[in-house]
Amino acid sequence: MKLGFIGLGHMGTAMAANLLADAHTLTVHNRTPAKAEPHVKKGAKRAETPSAAAGGEAIITMLADDAAVEAAVFGKNGILDALRPGAIHISMSTVSVALAARLAEAHAERGQLYVSAPVFGRPDAAAAGKLFIVAAGPTAAIATCQPLFDVLGQRTFVVSESAPNANVVKLSGNFLIASVIEALGEAFALIDKAGIDRAQYLDLLVSTLFGAPVYKTYGGLIAGERYQPAGFKAELGYKDMSLALDAAQELEVPMPLASLIAERFRTLIEAGGKDFDWSALGLLAKRDSGVATPLKPTNQD
């Protein structure tokens, strides 16, 4: 397939490499051009602008946040004016439900197709083609995308014909992860002060009712206090909780736990934890229990 790919961060680079290896014709664009270099060496074409990458059957965006996607789509030399009727914009980064709705509408007005397909998985899973993909959008468009999803992920979940619903699912999933992190953080702070061994406690958890990747991964980070380098930064965790709360506001659903977690991230960030892994909510819980104050206030750096 003739594809465009915009956004060559940790995740995007791994994903683009897999698509290229699968013999797709890839035109890549990144705001910082240097990041396109390795891909060009492997056969990708370089696009100077988003619109220059939008000439094929589909274009994937894998960007940091709403603002980056808005710029790439609606901005000068944006995708919107370049994409052909019938071509598909596949938005795979974690953006707001509201932006997904706006994208779906804008593309539809131009006879273009829009699919939301956010992913679960860290960069290593992206590199291994083992992402979980949550897709929503017009059935035919998703069918067209399926071979791409098969390259990028281990399984695709098609949740709705309404594209923004994939973003609802993705954001609710990140909320579930964050709630596990906060709960583990508080639990570890408690057993710490009781003098119970952290590693043994984690072993107990994952050997019994909590034997899932989310507990192994985040329990391991908290038990080992490995908050840097970040796999997923606290500020991104905060961003996603804010987007989840925005969705809850729009759908009129009270989410008191989500609100509490958003405040915890905000506090963590103001305590200096912006660039820590989002599992550093565990560090915050420990700090709050009076045991240690390893965080530095951001504003005094």
Add this chain to the structure above:
Amino acid sequence: MKLGFIGLGHMGTAMAANLLADAHTLTVHNRTPAKAEPHVKKGAKRAETPSAAAGGEAIITMLADDAAVEAAVFGKNGILDALRPGAIHISMSTVSVALAARLAEAHAERGQLYVSAPVFGRPDAAAAGKLFIVAAGPTAAIATCQPLFDVLGQRTFVVSESAPNANVVKLSGNFLIASVIEALGEAFALIDKAGIDRAQYLDLLVSTLFGAPVYKTYGGLIAGERYQPAGFKAELGYKDMSLALDAAQELEVPMPLASLIAERFRTLIEAGGKDFDWSALGLLAKRDSGVATPLKPTNQD
């Protein structure tokens, strides 16, 4: 081993039956005598009082709450005055950390041994001898208990020589379960209003990062809205959150999430959900999102 067993509720009945089947000599006591009948038929002796059950090498208590254990141990015809020096009181129900500390001290004063060994698992796991046992206490005492634990459970985790620490772990575990329930409740309320299929959403969760028994069990109950009959009642969930917060107060650990969940249980109970399964926090989240009000106010019954 010559054993006493006090407390023949759903859990205790299944556990006592397994011990009896393993050829232990069992003397059973229950406040409501009729519940002892089936065990007596299978060869157990009946004790009219707690003290009458305390003549052997060890006595297990599996009772509803602190008050019941206090009555059985410190009350008239209680265990404390009957247990021989060197004999072991094994407290397997979920009681407060403070009571465990008081029991450890009282038994030690009399040359008796005390082991806290609360369990994870519902009655069906108890019947199958598949409980997870969290044990703490003097090393030698636990070694003596191990053959019993092997009959009752699939695995024993020895977490500390200080008995009350087993209760800290048990309560923290129930807090982790409750936090999963609350998070799932809010997430389901959100995806419901977005029109996403509940069963498909649950399948996505347990197929990806959340593939643990805690998500399968409680996700299944919430997705299917099967809140009655209760496997574990909301009022017990509330009790355990209160005990967890008591432990947090004693150990001086802020636990904002635990506080929030305690309030949610309190609200659920006042809304009429006392006897619902504790997963009915999911029903509360749905009610709060304006979709349905299936709960009846307790006070107007």
Add this chain to the structure above:
Amino acid sequence: MKLGFIGLGHMGTAMAANLLADAHTLTVHNRTPAKAEPHVKKGAKRAETPSAAAGGEAIITMLADDAAVEAAVFGKNGILDALRPGAIHISMSTVSVALAARLAEAHAERGQLYVSAPVFGRPDAAAAGKLFIVAAGPTAAIATCQPLFDVLGQRTFVVSESAPNANVVKLSGNFLIASVIEALGEAFALIDKAGIDRAQYLDLLVSTLFGAPVYKTYGGLIAGERYQPAGFKAELGYKDMSLALDAAQELEVPMPLASLIAERFRTLIEAGGKDFDWSALGLLAKRDSGVATPLKPTNQD
């Protein structure tokens, strides 16, 4: 002074009447034209569009929310293109800090002046010219506005030369009021169940440490359970908590209490309380304590 006035709701009507009575030349505009009628009878000119009201030295906007102000300023036939250089836009309704910043910038680009001047006070205070006005903006512009503020209010507080800061103060004030309402709601639910007399309890509060208008007004509404008709609707309370949280996010300030109150309003609204007075958080607290369920679910109406 030659003035424009846009927004003739309960508040705006009372304010415009006072300005007219003070011999100002007033051109009024309202989206629903009928509401301009009484003012026209008293000598005001009618403007068919916002821009038609913007020909004088200053124009006041007193509109429902951000969207209404955006439409009146940036929309077709908006204020922005009609206001003369040096003329002042006085924004007196409760809008977001972000919109105030955008307005300040847009007006400055055109050589126009912008003052944020939100008010504390209900319609009866507006009618009596007894509002409290929180003003911020360029010093000279505020000096020009002062005679108008003296007609509309009993006191003006000039808090900053940066206009959006008046909105920060206004929103923080509404947060303080809402926190009093939530606290009183919980306190009344408690003393109710203890069988203590509501009126006597309120008398005790306002006779001791809590003798301020905020306790008298909202304590009176809660003690008397007078939630309808609304002086200030729950949905507006929710809106203002959301705007306060937006400001907190922008300024990077964790506000856990503000988050909790926003969730309470959301829950109240979904329970059917959208059009109740915002003091109906007290009704929610009572409902949650199991005593009564007078609210109807919105979605089943």
Add this chain to the structure above:
Amino acid sequence: MKLGFIGLGHMGTAMAANLLADAHTLTVHNRTPAKAEPHVKKGAKRAETPSAAAGGEAIITMLADDAAVEAAVFGKNGILDALRPGAIHISMSTVSVALAARLAEAHAERGQLYVSAPVFGRPDAAAAGKLFIVAAGPTAAIATCQPLFDVLGQRTFVVSESAPNANVVKLSGNFLIASVIEALGEAFALIDKAGIDRAQYLDLLVSTLFGAPVYKTYGGLIAGERYQPAGFKAELGYKDMSLALDAAQELEVPMPLASLIAERFRTLIEAGGKDFDWSALGLLAKRDSGVATPLKPTNQD
């Protein structure tokens, strides 16, 4: 009247002095005997034990917490065995609702009378005889106490014939104060970061809707960041929130705001603020907004 007085801390000393000055015959007791000295010099008799102070018509306890009152009443040489039938125990310190109920019952069993009469006011108000007294108990007993209350306070509020209800009112009042403190703390953190002047902001608040002693006192402490020396320590604030939550649990009333505030106090204490004034919740809000970290972790001192 022939009176006993137990508890000569800051509050008790001022109260006892006023009673003595009003020509009552006073027998005083304090655990640390030296504190009785100044009163003895002014004519009071010294009692070596609580029971030795209980020979008159009434005895007042003004002690730090539940444990101190329990020791003085139920302990060795306690009040309970010494008080004559018909004599009155007036409990004026802030104790739990449960203890008040237990005291009422224990005294009644012996034909003694019990009155709960907790107070609002700091030591300076006690010295000036300007306390507010919240009284509950048998009508005749309160009538007997009234002349004493008239000496100690500026006004007495009789809230119920059931003594523990005075404690419900007192604890709910302290909850209302704490909620004001937390709200002000967050509001000041917000306006601080916006660059708004603290003193001017406070003036605005107390000149408009918030002109009550609670805002003047605590707003002044927070605006001026005068957290030491403490008028009322954070650890006492935490204790009272815990007692309020205990009452809420007993009366089955969800109080999410009270729970949040209890967690804030716990966090403040673990951050090193145990001996700060309870208004230091404002310092916590400021710390959490990343502006300053003046608190030291308790556990590392």
